[in-house]
Amino acid sequence: MKIEEHRLRVSNLSRSLAFYQNQLAMALVSLESINGRQCATLSYGPGQASLVLIEEMAPLAVAVQPNPAEGYWKFSLAVDSVPGAMWALRRMGVATGEPFEVPQVATLCHFTDPDGYCIELVQRTFGVAAEPQGEREFASFAPSMLLSTVRVKDPGLSLAFYQQAMGMRLLSRQPVPERNMTLYFLGYDDSALPEPGLEAVANREWLWQRSYTLLELQHIQGTESLPGFRYHNGPERGFDGLGVSGALPKELKSELAQWGVRWESGDRWVDPDGFAWSLI
Numbered sequence: 001m002k003i004e005e006h007r008l009r010v011s012n013l014s015r016s017l018a019f020y021q022n023q024l025a026m027a028l029v030s031l032e033s034i035n036g037r038q039c040a041t042l043s044y045g046p047g048q049a050s051l052v053l054i055e056e057m058a059p060l061a062v063a064v065q066p067n068p069a070e071g072y073w074k075f076s077l078a079v080d081s082v083p084g085a086m087w088a089l090r091r092m093g094v095a096t097g098e099p100f101e102v103p104q105v106a107t108l109c110h111f112t113d114p115d116g117y118c119i120e121l122v123q124r125t126f127g128v129a130a131e132p133q134g135e136r137e138f139a140s141f142a143p144s145m146l147l148s149t150v151r152v153k154d155p156g157l158s159l160a161f162y163q164q165a166m167g168m169r170l171l172s173r174q175p176v177p178e179r180n181m182t183l184y185f186l187g188y189d190d191s192a193l194p195e196p197g198l199e200a201v202a203n204r205e206w207l208w209q210r211s212y213t214l215l216e217l218q219h220i221q222g223t224e225s226l227p228g229f230r231y232h233n234g235p236e237r238g239f240d241g242l243g244v245s246g247a248l249p250k251e252l253k254s255e256l257a258q259w260g261v262r263w264e265s266g267d268r269w270v271d272p273d274g275f276a277w278s279l280i
Contacts, residue, residue, distance in 0.1 A: 061236045096109055
């Protein structure tokens with residue numbers, strides 16, 4: 001199995017296509033009409049999740065990130081050099097934040113797309129790499145779809161759901177005490193970790209170098225104890241969920257049924273926090 005799609009609603013499909021194709025060097029895989037809405041699929045290549053953009057006629061309320069009230073956070077692109085990729089984007093008129101290093105975690109940089117969705121650059125290796133000489137294009141830094149990130153209220157419940165019901169494997173756990181949160185990274189991968197411990201620093205560069213797309217769960221400490229608390233994750237927020245492929249529908253539905261999963265329609269369901277998934 002693998003994470004196949006990351007789905008976003010956009011207010012102007014033509015504008016978004018120009019951004020993702022021209023600035024972020026994604027290839028257009030398909031352009032079609034589904035249930036009366038224009039839908040485009042873009043990709044960096046096989047093995048990783050495609051980005052699916054769905055034109056939305058109703059107004060969107062995409063939140064400025066980071067926002068601890070929002071369920072959907074971002075998606076991340078792995079690149080060979082964050083400073084180099086940043087300057088390539090800036091030369092094309094994309095406003096970005098400054099690169100920064102989280103010691104023993106990653107070098108990162110953030111920017112937004114035309115609708116305000118947060119996009120994160122993650123460097124595949126530790127340290128702030130020197131800015132490459134010359135005016136290299138963004139595509140030369142080998143971007144790939146690395147992470148889809150959502151926030152969860154109860155990590156115990158969410159981890160059990162994704163591991164037991166959806167067959168994912170927990171690959172890394174990364175506490176961030178200075179921000180009062182813990183990050184969990186899951187994927188469909190049976191290969192051995194460089195180090196057996198889930199919090200081992202040695203596993204993190206390995207994680208950023210995966211050729212497939214991972215699911216990142218962010219848990220902010222204390223949310224699990226707040227009565228009635230739920231993250232904002234309605235359709236007006238723009239995140240339309242994720243898609244998974246490689247599962248037999250009957251077997252997957254049987255596993256999910258044991259969790260009392262609510263099916264929205266067809267092969268579409270929601271997780272414990274209300275995030276939508278589809279069987280592709």
